[in-house]
Amino acid sequence: MTFDVPLVEHGPARSVRLPDAVGRALAASRILEEAGPDPYDPGAWRLRAGSRVGAVTLAVPGGEGVTVRITPKVPIARLLFLLGYSSDPRGWRDGAVDLAAHDDLLPAFAHAVERQIDRALRQGLLQGYRTVEESSPVVRGRLRESEQIRRRFGMPVPAEVTYDEFTTDIAENRLLRAAVDRLLRLPGVPRTVRTRLMHQRSRLVDITPLTRGQTPPGWHPTRLNTRYHPALHLSETVLRGWSAEHLPGQLRMNGFLFDMNGIYEDFICTALREAMRPYGGRSVLQARNIHMDEGDAIRLRPDFVWYGESGTPLIVADAKYKARRKRGFPNEDLYQMLAYCTAMGLPEGHLVYAKGNAPHISHRVRHAGTVLHQHAIDLEQQPAGLLAEIDALARRMLHGSAMSPQGSVSSGSFSDT
Template sequence: MTAPVPDVVLREYGPADSVPLGSAAGRALAASGVLHSATPDPAQDGHWLLRAGSRVGAIRTPGGPVVRIMPKTPVSRIFFLLGFSHDPERAWRDDREGTVDTGAYDDVVPALAHAVERRIDAALRQGVLQGYREVEESSLVVRGRIREADQIRRHFGRTPPVEIAYDAYTADTAENRILRAAVERLLRLPGVPGSVRRRLAHQRLRLADALPLVRGQELPRWQPSRLNSRYQPALRLCEAVLRGSSPEHLLPGADPLVVDGFLIDMNQLFEDFVTVALSEALKAQGLTPRPQDPHHLDTAGLVRIRPDLVVCTSDGRTPVAVVDAKYKVEKADGRPNADLYQALAYATVLGLREAHLVYAAGREPTRFHEVRRTGEGADGRGVRLYQHSVDIAREPRQLMAALHDIAGRLTRAGSPL
């Protein structure tokens, strides 16, 4: 009997680890791009040097081990950030602290599976939601209305069958399809604990009347309403599961090599959190936020730039500040010079007196740099580049307070140059 292959555990942005790995699994990891780097170890045959980047979660390699990437940030806080990424209206954040029940797990996949199962159980506590869905089919009896064009085209001069359309009251709704698809996805993921797996299997039985989704198919659309309000926390989290499931990666000119799992990109997650949290706070102050607002650096329009957030006046016409979020700290002092050059380019293009960088870099005090030879006007003050830090490991209330402080600074931003 073949011994099970032990999991490979990496740390987000940690040092490279030399692990025994088959060539197929190593090449699949290298081609997938889910790691910061994956290269053969020159010092040891049959080993690969694996280094994790910004993605955390778990992936299964073909014929090789499960690679688990542990986050630097507490898992419960990751799901709080994910709430902003997928649910600006806070539909699945708790009222008090904005936390999601992740159990006692400190690994992304087990915590996610536990959270999803708990949310679905709460959604189904009052029974499986049913709704009306339009059905078109061929039938031996008339029900609803006859589809005359289809009837003539397919069965001219013959009856039955009859081409009909009607509204069916059924559990096969978009909401239930999403819940079922997320459950089935989690049941296929590596690293889901047995107790959670059994509870997920039970939820799948409760959702058996919903048709399964075809892999790669676009998620069905649903509209928030009073009728599905109890489903909304589960739906938001399930959509995150389905969108975060990594696709199959194929090596060009080779047999298909599958790298499958669930991954969260912390760079993108932090950027989304900062953008949405600041946007909410700025709207309350009467300003107009414009996320991912495209501009050009040059007059010919060849060099495109896209700041994370441009803050405009209430009418949305005049920019007053620009913000860019930076999750990864490149230098020991936490303040990469390249970020300042980027912020200055944003301020220059938009004609602003200030630009802001927001780092996930602990509790460093806010600093600013006044750029030389950029002063114009009576006060002679140059462009100021502000560097803010937020500690995403802090409690949600403290984290949100830090973002509101930054929003307050943005509301006081100076007028354009």
């Protein structure tokens, strides 16, 4: 018997009656923010979702299991836009795939991936050159002399050769095939979408499938594979999906979960980079080689840093996908941003939240003069409005990097937030 548990991202905890084995398995999987026995209701388990959204089925020995479906707070079409834009800002746009018939995240995502793969393959499978190393009864291409001596002890045949073959069995098609195979193994994919995925797999039947545990092949965007780009980016997202198939105690899990923290962070940083591109300079995401101390022992890693033409850091920002508390945003975020500004010698720092009661709040640090900005982005608006808001935010950041900060600035301490 499989128990179905619907939850909402960062929603209130629910008390659900589950067998102890199923509840313990769910707690061991760590896919939820909270999973433990309900102290006020014997036999029930208190469950609360965190930032992961999607669907996953957990099976335990004895045939029992649980399917957890976590609904995101943002509209599904908007979530897919955030994913697509982060992977390819010039590719995916809202409305590229009609999602009206799918209300749940996994069916909608599987539908979107299948539609993009179908568009990529309409003109036939992409072909290219692939390096092949094999044993052959005849010499073809170049002889691998060291391998010939090591394996054949001087015998002339079979010959160890390497050559370039023009084929459809290339990295791009292998990636599409792997994504299709992965989606077909997931529970919760509608029959209509599964049927279309089977059709796509029949198109890719001659492509070598990935074996379990094998690293997905890498690819590089070129003029020749332009029509594949949206499908390839989404296929990579499929293969990166959080899904552990083996857990302690012979537990088995299969599903697909997105981490909204990572999705939001990737989108904000990519959108800021695109918005600042016309102004020159250089944007670095997940910046490295930044240290807080002079001995370079304490490493910092801000989400976004913009460097001017001279190579000097001028803007630092961190994306935070978290809810505003009743009295304000968490103070720890301000401490972290102050460390970034101090280490890089910047007069301003920016924290970009996914929600908030005010679009912009600023704080001037006592005895330092550093101004810490807190911005709130509305993810529920249409993509055009969302990108326009990011553009306006980028202009505000650029304005503040070139002159004294303006606008509402609080002179209080962090406890004022």
